[in-house]
Amino acid sequence: xxxxxxxxxxxxxxxxxxxxxxxxxxxxxxxxxxxxxxxxxxxxxxxxxxxxxxxxxxxxxxxxxxxxxxxxxxxxxxxxxxxxxxxxxxxxxxxxxxxxxxxxxxxxxxxxxxxxxxxxxxxxxxxxxxxxxxxxxxxxxxxxxxxxxxxxxxxxxxxxxxxxxxxxxxxxxxxxxxxxxxxxxxxxxxxxxxxxxxxxxxxxxxxxxxxxxxxxxxxxxxxxxxxxxxxxxxxxxxxxxxxxxxxxxxxxxxxxxxxxxxxxxxxxxxxxxxxxxxxxxxxxxxxxxxxxxxxxxxxxxxxxxxxxxxxxxxxxxxxxxxxxxxxxxxxxx
Amino acid sequence: xxxxxxxxxxxxxxxxxxxxxxxxxxxxxxxxxxxxxxxxxxxxxxxxxxxxxxxxxxxxxxxxxxxxxxxxxxxxxxxxxxxxxxxxxxxxxxxxxxxxxxxxxxxxxxxxxxxxxxxxxxxxxxxxxxxxxxxxxxxxxxxxxxxxxxxxxxxxxxxxxxxxxxxxxxxxxxxxxxxxxxxxxxxxxxxxxxxxxxxxxxxxxxxxxxxxxxxxxxxxxxxxxxxxxxxxxxxxxxxxxxxxxxxxxxxxxxxxxxxxxxxxxxxxxxxxxxxxxxxxxxxxxxxxxxxxxxxxxxxxxxxxxxxxxxxxxxxxxxxxxxxxxxxxxxxxx
Numbered sequence: 001x002x003x004x005x006x007x008x009x010x011x012x013x014x015x016x017x018x019x020x021x022x023x024x025x026x027x028x029x030x031x032x033x034x035x036x037x038x039x040x041x042x043x044x045x046x047x048x049x050x051x052x053x054x055x056x057x058x059x060x061x062x063x064x065x066x067x068x069x070x071x072x073x074x075x076x077x078x079x080x081x082x083x084x085x086x087x088x089x090x091x092x093x094x095x096x097x098x099x100x101x102x103x104x105x106x107x108x109x110x111x112x113x114x115x116x117x118x119x120x121x122x123x124x125x126x127x128x129x130x131x132x133x134x135x136x137x138x139x140x141x142x143x144x145x146x147x148x149x150x151x152x153x154x155x156x157x158x159x160x161x162x163x164x165x166x167x168x169x170x171x172x173x174x175x176x177x178x179x180x181x182x183x184x185x186x187x188x189x190x191x192x193x194x195x196x197x198x199x200x201x202x203x204x205x206x207x208x209x210x211x212x213x214x215x216x217x218x219x220x221x222x223x224x225x226x227x228x229x230x231x232x233x234x235x236x237x238x239x240x241x242x243x244x245x246x247x248x249x250x251x252x253x254x255x256x257x258x259x260x261x262x263x264x265x266x267x268x269x270x271x272x273x274x275x276x277x278x279x280x281x282x283x284x285x286x287x288x289x290x291x292x293x294x295x296x297x298x299x300x301x302x303x304x305x306x307x308x309x310x311x312x313x314x315x316x317x318x319x320x321x322x323x324x325x326x327x328x329x330x331x332x333x
Numbered sequence: 334x335x336x337x338x339x340x341x342x343x344x345x346x347x348x349x350x351x352x353x354x355x356x357x358x359x360x361x362x363x364x365x366x367x368x369x370x371x372x373x374x375x376x377x378x379x380x381x382x383x384x385x386x387x388x389x390x391x392x393x394x395x396x397x398x399x400x401x402x403x404x405x406x407x408x409x410x411x412x413x414x415x416x417x418x419x420x421x422x423x424x425x426x427x428x429x430x431x432x433x434x435x436x437x438x439x440x441x442x443x444x445x446x447x448x449x450x451x452x453x454x455x456x457x458x459x460x461x462x463x464x465x466x467x468x469x470x471x472x473x474x475x476x477x478x479x480x481x482x483x484x485x486x487x488x489x490x491x492x493x494x495x496x497x498x499x500x501x502x503x504x505x506x507x508x509x510x511x512x513x514x515x516x517x518x519x520x521x522x523x524x525x526x527x528x529x530x531x532x533x534x535x536x537x538x539x540x541x542x543x544x545x546x547x548x549x550x551x552x553x554x555x556x557x558x559x560x561x562x563x564x565x566x567x568x569x570x571x572x573x574x575x576x577x578x579x580x581x582x583x584x585x586x587x588x589x590x591x592x593x594x595x596x597x598x599x600x601x602x603x604x605x606x607x608x609x610x611x612x613x614x615x616x617x618x619x620x621x622x623x624x625x626x627x628x629x630x631x632x633x634x635x636x637x638x639x640x641x642x643x644x645x646x647x648x649x650x651x652x653x654x655x656x657x658x659x660x661x662x663x664x665x666x
Contacts, residue, residue, distance in 0.1 A: 073622045082622055130487040142588075146491055151479045153590025154463040157623050158479060165499060165584035177583055177618040250510055251498035255475075255588065257486025285510040289406045289415055290490050 006314040007066035010306030013086030021311035025122025031055035065105040067314030069114035107317035116143025118309030123301040132258040135265035140182040181248035187220040207231040224270040246281025264299030339647040340399035343639030346419030354644035358455025364388035400647030402447035440650035449476025451642030456634040465591040468598035473515040514581035520553040540564040557603040579614025597632025
């Protein structure tokens with residue numbers, strides 16, 4: 001019997017996670033390994049291979065293919081990571097490098113586009129053919145399923161929702177633009193807004209500063225923790241963040257007309273009521289036809305979203321349905 | 334020989350245009366007819382049928398099918414116009430009504446989604462499988478081809494780009510939101526901004542008021558005409574409109590990652606250099622990977638965009654390629 005399992009690999013700036021995932025999206029075994037991003041692409045690729053070997057040494061079955069999610073701009077067709085700022089990568093031919101090292105067919109994708117596959121096939125968007133997935137972590141990443149296709153766009157960037165306009169004369173973004181959605185509601189922006197507020201009025205910001213140790217250490221997580229303790233400044237920042245999340249989502253919902261929006265990522269997990277607040281704003285301000293049947297829900301794949309998504313990308317790319325696999329990938333038998 | 338021509342029908346608030354269009358997108362014969370929107374849907378449907386009859390009486394061939402573009406929210410699958418504000422329509426089963434009256438298979442679509450089909454198959458976006466079409470008329474309409482599919486979304490609204498966010502705390506839109514792209518750069522918004530400016534400072538606005546007769550008659554066209562004469566206020570309004578068009582387009586380009594953007598509609602035709610200005614802003618502020626191979630170009634289908642687009646919708650929906658038609662639509666032989 002050939003394997004029906006796929007490997008999912010999620011590469012971040014500080015760690016890589018790999019997991020053997022079965023066709024139902026269940027993680028059979030997984031492993032995390034630190035990445036040494038500052039030591040260049042060769043070293044990170046070694047880290048990935050080590051992580052996979054360790055994971056597979058405890059796995060009950062071999063994998064038929066591997067999918068990889070990378071935070072960055074990825075050309076999935078050519079198998080090349082164009083830019084990955086967290087890793088310091090430019091034009092790394094990751095697919096070929098990993099196929100050579102692992103001896104498996106490999107498919108690579110942007111991390112949130114991979115998560116979108118996972119959410120669509122196994123998560124809170126299961127069976128929903130018009131689906132928008134927004135993951136709010138350090139930045140805001142996205143992915144869109146429209147009429148049953150995960151959108152790629154000309155260079156694999158479709159669904160890069162964090163860089164839709166929110167206030168084009170506003171805050172500087174990390175991209176060439178000002179006022180992107182992510183520059184108001186992404187984790188780095190929440191931290192930046194909180195630090196500015198604490199610096200402007202250290203008395204008001206005392207609880208934030210105490211929690212973080214010093215102003216420069218304030219993060220999105222600090223804001224959510226201190227807001228839960230009832231601090232007025234942190235609560236104000238959380239409330240405006242909820243508003244920014246909702247306002248950005250209105251334009252996205254009008255443009256893509258999804259049936260469901262799935263919100264996930266560290267910022268959403270840190271303050272789950274962002275989901276209901278964003279839902280309320282979208283219902284209030286979105287086009288009536290677009291919002292009538294719309295649901296905005298939290299992701300269900302939290303801990304393993306990255307690896308389940310990446311494994312789903314591999315399954316989809318290499319068409320690993322029981323019926324079609326044998327002819328297409330005789331090499332895997 | 335069965336016909337390979339299709340009818341395109343473009344329904345506006347004041348007129349209906351119908352045309353017989355050949356497979357290359359060339360208009361063979363066309364006719365315009367006033368619509369009596371204030372007299373209800375039955376009367377408008379009669380106007381449409383009269384217009385088609387007049388057009389076909391001079392046509393060299395019969396049509397195999399008809400496509401219809403309607404300014405409004407259209408459920409193409411069910412064949413129902415959900416809302417068409419210019420016509421005062423709610424839930425009109427237009428496809429069935431016209432199939433009964435014309436004895437032809439009919440496909441209906443939002444007008445700019447229909448234009449998107451035309452631009453993709455026969456216009457400035459020919460052969461471009463990641464394409465964004467933006468038509469700036471009274472409002473801003475859009476359509477998106479992504480990975481070779483014209484997006485529909487859950488209720489046929491995907492590509493409703495005029496209601497992406499530009500400044501969510503800004504000007505009221507005609508939709509439930511504030512600060513939509515259309516509320517800054519659509520024809521009605523240009524007129525509104527110009528009237529406000531002329532009212533605030535009638536001396537500065539003298540040329541606009543003279544041209545229009547009175548402040549309330551100032552339109553987008555007035556602004557473009559007076560700007561060409563070198564009037565400082567009109568020129569300022571044109572310049573900010575160009576900036577708003579570009580800023581809105583940055584977010585759209587980042588989200589959809591098209592290879593080409595086609596700009597058309599009355600506002601663009603009234604001031605064609607909006608295209609280059611928007612292009613410049615997108616290149617400057619868009620994500621680098623998204624803008625490297627991107628072109629922003631004017632539509633080539635100006636006068637007949639609506640009917641050519643609608644005819645293309647019919648061709649696509651009823652699969653009127655020479656080879657496949659006979660088996661699929663024996664009733665048309």
